[in-house]
Amino acid sequence: MHSDGVSVLSQQVAGLGIDDGPNKPSAFGAYEQEPPSAPKLQSKGVIAMDITEQFTNAAQKLDVGQLIKDPDFTLFESVGALEIMDPKMDSGFLEPGETMEDDYDFSQALLPEEIIGIIDQLLCHEMAWHMGYPLSQTIFTSLYIDRLLMPTPTSLEQTYFDKGGSCSVDEPLTLQVLRAYCLGLIKTCWFVNNRVRSEHYYEEEDFVTHTYNRSLLDRLDHEQILKLLEETIELLSGSDKMLPEVKSALSCRLRFRAKFLRTVEMAPSRTTPGLKAVWNELLDFLPELKLSSKLGKPVPKSFSVKVQRKLASTVPPRPIAQVSQEAAFDHLERLCRDASVVVEVLEYHDSHSLFTFVMLFQARKPQPSVYVRTLLQHYLFGDMIILGTMSIRQIIDEDLASTVLPANKLLDRGNDDIEVPTDPRFNMASRMELFRSRAAGTYLDILRTICQNRCRIRRTLCHTISDWDNLQLDAEEIDQDLRQFTKEEPIVDRAISSEPIYAFPLSSWAYFYKLRQMEWIVQMGFELEIYQPDELPTMYWYLQYLAKTRARHLERIRACLMRNVSASRSRIRTTQGGDEYTTALAFNNFSTLEAAATYGFADALSSLFAVLARLSLLPVLPRPYSDAATRYDVRMKPFLSISLPEPIPPAELEELVAQPRESPLALLSFAAESVAAAKRAFEILAKLGPAEAFCQGYHEGWAQNVRESLKACIFAGVSIAAVKRAVEATGGKGQIRLRVDIPKAGERYHDWWVVPKVVPLA
Structure with missing residues (x-):
């Protein structure tokens, strides 16, 4: 709804100026002119003076990188210093003659080429969102998306662009194609957003999940949208009012959107067979999408930054994120390829292969997108079941067996069945369970850390090695307690030490992983270019x-x-037993x-x-x-x-x-x-x-x-x-x-x- 009173008032305020001549300057004209003179304040308690020259001279004496901060200049003063009526900071500012909302006719018929252009631009915005831009600068800048989401629809009958109702009976095929695609896009974003939010990520740094108080079709079932997409594809195939290549391009985009929606809905499942093939099938759409993109005709008026004024946001207005079609297609291709690879982690072989997979997959250049990384986290830790089939104990016991304790009675599952407190096996089971309870979180934290962006991996590893150092100290005590039950005989070698040498298997295991993390910290410092050239010899x-x-x-x-x-x-x-020793060696x-x-x-x-x-x-x-x-x-x-x-x-x-x-x-x-x-x-x-x-x-x-x-x-x-x-x-x-x-x-x-x-x- 347009507010004529606000528009008139804004125009009157914008028209207020000092010494305005017949040729009114532009809104940014003040930045191109000399700064105004100091205000002539008339007050007995205020003495005004121009300090521009003194301030400039003082600033020129500062070194590059030097910062001067007034401790009394608080956040309140900082916010108060924001300039009202500056279009860079004030989302409510209107240029002379500008209205609060865009005057866009949603009932107008669009050419099929224009529909292709809008859909391709929406795909660019979707990939920009995956790259880390917020929805307010990407998908939500589409007037058609905004029209669908406001007010929040509860059924497909409430999703027509023409809210007057006439379009619900005689909706043009082109608008139905666009509406079906937009609904599929929004629901796809809903699945992606929920997956990212349910895992560990860094807001603003990795991904922006904020929906600005907008519902991403929460009340609409995705099956209804898929059905609409299929019906629209059938109607499109029977139409004879379009050029064959244009009709094929629109059909390809609808089928791609339906496949993308089905894929993100299925992706979190750790038991559905053929997930890799599903991502590869989605990848097969890219050649046709790229080839037919030249048929599109842009409709820039269907996207507007003014939509941000209606969003529940506390940040100043931001420009629309511009991502080229080539960059968008490249990002989509990498997303599909990375997702098809990450599915392979579900096929478990051994704990060391799992570590290798996660470490090297996360080191791919460019690094996999946040959505793929959260899928990896879900596959690894979802419901605290490793890869959907294994317990944490299974992973830790296998890792211990292949590193320090092959075919060892400390890992014998039969010890858990012993209930006699005086039996050594009962005491071994209780001590080992104590160690597992302390080691489980620390062990899984390595995998969880590696699933983050490269900078966060190194930063978090700097903290986790302290946990492993503490775990090593705890493990030494448990190793000493276990000796009285395992009857371990020490090694006596005077050439090495005058003291008897014990194996300390649990603390040795913790020490091994602590050293590996310390190496990763240093190595990632080279990757992230943390060290200066003259520091390279030392590091x-x-x-x-x-x-x-x-x-x-x-x-x-x-x-x-x-x-x-x-x-x-x-x-x-x-x-x-022989196989376990062979594996460990x-x-x-x-x-x-x-x-x-x-x-x-x-x-x-x-x-x-x-x-x-x-x-x-x-x-x-x-x-x-x-x-x-x-x-x-x-x-x-x-x-x-x-x-x-x-x-x-x-x-x-x-x-x-x-x-x-x-x-x-x-x-x-x-x-x-x-x-x-x-x-x-x-x-x-x-x-x-x-x-x-x-x-x-x-x-x-x-x-x-x-x-x-x-x-x-x-x-x-x-x-x-x-x-x-x-x-x-x-x-x-x-x-x-x-x-x-x-x-x-x-x-x-x-x-x-x-x-x-x-x-x-x-």
Whole structure:
């Protein structure tokens, strides 16, 4: 409803001006003129003065990045400083002659080409919403969508564009096509929005689920809309008033919308067979949609930013999000492909393959959309049932068996049936249940964390490693309690320690996962470009330190496994027991090889960057507000509170990284040997099959990741050789004629391995 009184009043207010001549300036004319003079205030208590010059001079003395904040300037003052009647801030502001609402005729007949244009623009807005823009800047800017949603319809009879009722009898076919598509679109958004809201995500940062007090057809069943789409497709196929290619384009869009609606309705099911094929069928519509998009004719008047004035929103008006058709189709294609891949997680193989799948799937470039990531969360944790079929205990017990406790009586399900308190099996079951209760949330938090965006993954891992550190301490106590019931015999080896050595299986398991997370934190720092070029030697040295610590820990676990194999040959003759030991030893071998490749490559890069820093070939940005101690605290902050491995003091770390007693040629020779060893390790990894690499269900993605690391390793060898030749040419004297380029993330063979490009200068 138009408010003539408000319009007239707004025009009168807009017409008020000082020294307005016959040629009225534009609404933004004030920004193109000289600022007005200081107001002439007449008050005994107020003395007004122009401080523009003093303010400008003071501002010019500030350094870049320096911030001055008045502690008394509160949020109330900030809101009060917002300028009323500024179109950028005031959604109720009207230009001279402008009305509150758009004067759009919904009963007008549209050409079939115009319907294609509107539908394609709606698809662009839908994908923009998936990209993170709010509904107020995307789908809700459509006047046709707004017409359908206000007032909230409770039946299909209330969804006609012409609210007068005449259109319900003689609705043009073109408008019925548009209405059916719009209803399918809104209901699709309803399913997507509910799925995202039911999982863990970050509002505004990942996705905007706010519907601005609008109902996304909550009261309409999706089957009714699907039926309307099917009826409209039949009517369209029998029409002879359109060109064949136009009719085919409209039919394709209706069938696509119906398929999309069915797909998002079925997607959360973890038991429906053929979900991968459903997403692939939706993907098959894209070639025809792209090819027929050229037939569309835009109708820009059917979209308006004025709709935001009627939405329940507290933010200033925002422009309509503009996403090109090419970008929208690309995003839709990635969404369908990622969704078809994420369904494969439901086929469970083993706990380590599950971790590999989630970690590498989330590392895809570009990262899967929020909707796909929430689907992954639902498949993993929905109703606290892992993948819809497994309990948390099953996952943890299998992980323990394949890492530290193969064919062990601590994991025997028969212990749960013992009710005699004096029986050792009863006490083992109670202690193990206590450990599982403490470990379950911490264990699942890793998977839940990896399902977030890349920045949040690293940030959250910095907090979860503290939980794993506490879990390790708790596990040590439980391990000590369990010894009296398992009758574990210690290893006595004077060459290693004068004290008896116990296995500590539960704390060893916790320590292993804590080290893996610490490595991920450092590696993701390279991916997210957190470190400056001159910090790369230190961070790669610390990465190799963590990887070597993990390799030594795996050697200890392997020694305990081999001891148990020798001591229990008669007990593990059964097929199940033998298979569990084989799996545990295979995983230990694989993890050791992976750790060797990591610390070899990291050691090589640390030495290479240390030489480049010594030769003043690494750029050093000015840091007027920090020093070495502050940077150490910032980079090592996630690890300073960890008990093991112990933090390295700053002075010791600096010396270990710089290695001042070694010559540049010696460091480069060591780097060449390390990168060669890492290359051999990656080559062995690249030949492993899905079962050997514990990546069943995602072997192709894992193999691609290893190949990219191998390429980065080969490139590092080339860079090391180039620097070595340049140093040898100068004989250790004179200026090194090299230029070093540090590639950005996305320009590297692998985002975790920053290999410098060394270019000789003429």
